[in-house]
Amino acid sequence: MAVDVLDARILRLLLEQPRTSVREYARILGVARGTLQARLDRLERDGVITGYGPRLSPAALGHPVLAFVHIEVTQGHLDDVGERLAAVPEIIEAFSVTGGGDLLTRVAARDNTHLEDVIQLIIRMPGVVRTRTEVVLRERVRSRMLPLVGSVAANAAASTGQDAMSAWRDAH
Structure with a gap:
């Protein structure tokens, strides 16, 4: 267009x-x-x-910890994992990507313990092989x-x- x-x-x-x-x-x-x-x-x-x-602020909603979680998925399970991720409210975005993983999610959490709980929930999902997490320190470009x-x-x-x-x- x-x-x-x-x-x-x-x-x-x-x-x-x-x-x-x-x-x-x-x-x-x-x-x-x-x-x-x-x-x-x-x-x-x-x-x-x-x-x-x-546009809402996760931090103002009580979720100041922001992280990007890369997810490697078993072949053939990308759609299934994507549907399961959509059911997790702390996952505010998810994308299929190339590179070091199959999915990239943006996760908002109350604190580091809560972030770990969300990551453990992701890891336990059928079809998820492994995750890699990067915690955001500061937003540089909004x-x-x-x-x-x-x-x-x-x-x-x-x-x-x-x-x-x-x-x-x-x-x-």
Whole structure:
């Protein structure tokens, strides 16, 4: 799905002002409300926008220990293990990966003892061969999308002959 400069400007507003109304977004962007709604519908349908809602802090929810747990899985059991991982509330993300393991999970825990309990739960799952854990010391780059949106806007502008720097500023 190609994202053009207007799409990038819409995405920027959604990221910067997530609680603003569609009517206000249209006013800010200088487009008709119907145009904006059609763009939002297409961005959702094409999977660019995957959801709306607040970002929550695991630490503020009483789970300040963050770790990445690499999981090696017996061949043929990746889907089964993935389903079991989804039932563990402390696992806040899981990805199939290449490299030193088959799955990479992000785990939030109350403390180190709780983290060990979660890891032991994972190890006991059928199909899990071994795990390797890396505890996060400090977040260095917060989860973000705005720089990527700016880059996409600049590329879209360049492909249509628009000024890439203006598009970057508009979307960044």
